[in-house]
Amino acid sequence: MMGGYGDVKLLNDDGTRLDGRTVDEMRPVEIKAGILPAAQGSAWVKHGLNVAVVAVYGPMEAHPRKIQRQDRAVLDVRYNMAPFSTSDRIRPGFNRRSREISKVTAEALESVVLLERYPRSKIRVEIEILAAEAGTRCVGITAASVALADAGIPMRDMVVGIASGKIQDTVVLDLDKAEDNYGQADLPMGICPNTGELVFLQMDGDLSIEEYNLATEYNYKAAAEIHEIMVAALKDRYDGGEA
Amino acid sequence: MAAPVPSLLRQELERLAESDQRIDGRGRWDRRDVQLEVDILYNAEGSAKVTWGDTVVYAGVKFELRTPWPDRPTQGSLMCGAELRPVAHRKYEPGPPSPQSIELGRVVDRGIRESGCIDMEALCIVPGEKVWGVMIDIHVLSDGGNIFDACGLAAIAALRTAVVPAERFDVGEDHVLAVKGTPVMASFQRVGGRFVYDPCEDEETGGEERIHITLGDEEHLHSLQKGLKGAFTPAEFAEILEVARTHCGELRELVSSMEGN
Numbered sequence: 459m460m461g462g463y464g465d466v467k468l469l470n471d472d473g474t475r476l477d478g479r480t481v482d483e484m485r486p487v488e489i490k491a492g493i494l495p496a497a498q499g500s501a502w503v504k505h506g507l508n509v510a511v512v513a514v515y516g517p518m519e520a521h522p523r524k525i526q527r528q529d530r531a532v533l534d535v536r537y538n539m540a541p542f543s544t545s546d547r548i549r550p551g552f553n554r555r556s557r558e559i560s561k562v563t564a565e566a567l568e569s570v571v572l573l574e575r576y577p578r579s580k581i582r583v584e585i586e587i588l589a590a591e592a593g594t595r596c597v598g599i600t601a602a603s604v605a606l607a608d609a610g611i612p613m614r615d616m617v618v619g620i621a622s623g624k625i626q627d628t629v630v631l632d633l634d635k636a637e638d639n640y641g642q643a644d645l646p647m648g649i650c651p652n653t654g655e656l657v658f659l660q661m662d663g664d665l666s667i668e669e670y671n672l673a674t675e676y677n678y679k680a681a682a683e684i685h686e687i688m689v690a691a692l693k694d695r696y697d698g699g700e701a
Numbered sequence: 702m703a704a705p706v707p708s709l710l711r712q713e714l715e716r717l718a719e720s721d722q723r724i725d726g727r728g729r730w731d732r733r734d735v736q737l738e739v740d741i742l743y744n745a746e747g748s749a750k751v752t753w754g755d756t757v758v759y760a761g762v763k764f765e766l767r768t769p770w771p772d773r774p775t776q777g778s779l780m781c782g783a784e785l786r787p788v789a790h791r792k793y794e795p796g797p798p799s800p801q802s803i804e805l806g807r808v809v810d811r812g813i814r815e816s817g818c819i820d821m822e823a824l825c826i827v828p829g830e831k832v833w834g835v836m837i838d839i840h841v842l843s844d845g846g847n848i849f850d851a852c853g854l855a856a857i858a859a860l861r862t863a864v865v866p867a868e869r870f871d872v873g874e875d876h877v878l879a880v881k882g883t884p885v886m887a888s889f890q891r892v893g894g895r896f897v898y899d900p901c902e903d904e905e906t907g908g909e910e911r912i913h914i915t916l917g918d919e920e921h922l923h924s925l926q927k928g929l930k931g932a933f934t935p936a937e938f939a940e941i942l943e944v945a946r947t948h949c950g951e952l953r954e955l956v957s958s959m960e961g962n
Contacts, residue, residue, distance in 0.1 A: 540761060540838065542760075542762065543742070543745075545869075547765060550784055582787065582791070
């Protein structure tokens, strides 16, 4: 269930949102690739006020041996929020939420990474949320895709994380913090822009089928825009820069 | 990046030391390039990012209301912690805080606490009942060597930009946290038989003992720590202390130049 505080006004009288965006407008997105020298691949993504940083290590030997797969690599994904990333400080360490997000993010990325190229090995994907303003799991997925590409890990496609939702009975793209807290539904997706496939899907709240369809349409439109920014970041990293 | 063969690395470091060279081409007392950005994270009441050579560190300040310790009813509290999460290097594993990260957090904590730059009495709201707890969390994102100095710098820079969120907690108006002084750390490691300032990753891998010195505004010592196996002489310490004075002064100016949020 979403917050359910139905009486909070989230739309202005002219139909725009509290931060001035139109219903199908996403927050500004900035991406940089290769920002962590110690990592094999890395990315920094700022989406609205969210900041996610991802490091990729590997392929490396998978240990303990019981986690090895004879025919493919395993993806070891961790999603973690920094203690100072939220309004109230978070105690360091894993919780149920971060474990679930780590799991579904790993499964999304496993769907695109060519794991069969690296039998018996492990690829580590470390997602660190430094500032959270609604939608961090999506920002983490986007950043992880760029970091994997930066590390030179072969993939069928990159995954773009993006969410739409519903506020005041209106479908809107890319919920901000107030909209997430007081809205009626949230529909995060992991979209492969080249193949058009979905590899990550969650939802909570209340959506009609028509609303689901419109939210999905918004998500695909935004995914294409974010994908361009991801590609530009990777080109930026390797055009003329040091290898 | 890949784990080097330590004995070969050590030989190479010793060979370089004979002609007073370093593996990355620096002079013995040279510092790598340091960049500081402050007030960069939404939700943190104060924040800083330090890029120190190949090392990248973030620090964030949060406040919470708590009841004071019974023996110090008019004082707030300060806590500084560091996390060496697996994001920072392939050598770090997930799990509970390692002794290494606890040492790091505590050494940075002591430098700030003992410099007296935070007036604990000023963090009191209602004596015996309600005080501010200041939490500095340091997040190491890339360990390229000498994370101690980078963490110390990030912590004090984040503190110096912190705003006490009194309105959100309904205890008055938001105000800038009063910070009197800028304690700065300088770290040294024995590499190839002699101490060098600001060890890089290879020098840490192939080096021996390290010494961390935190100096306050008046060049008083506020925290010292010797880490790892090894022995040094008072004369060696006197030599590195002189170097620490110069570098701490330069870095203190860098922090001061960032202020004015």
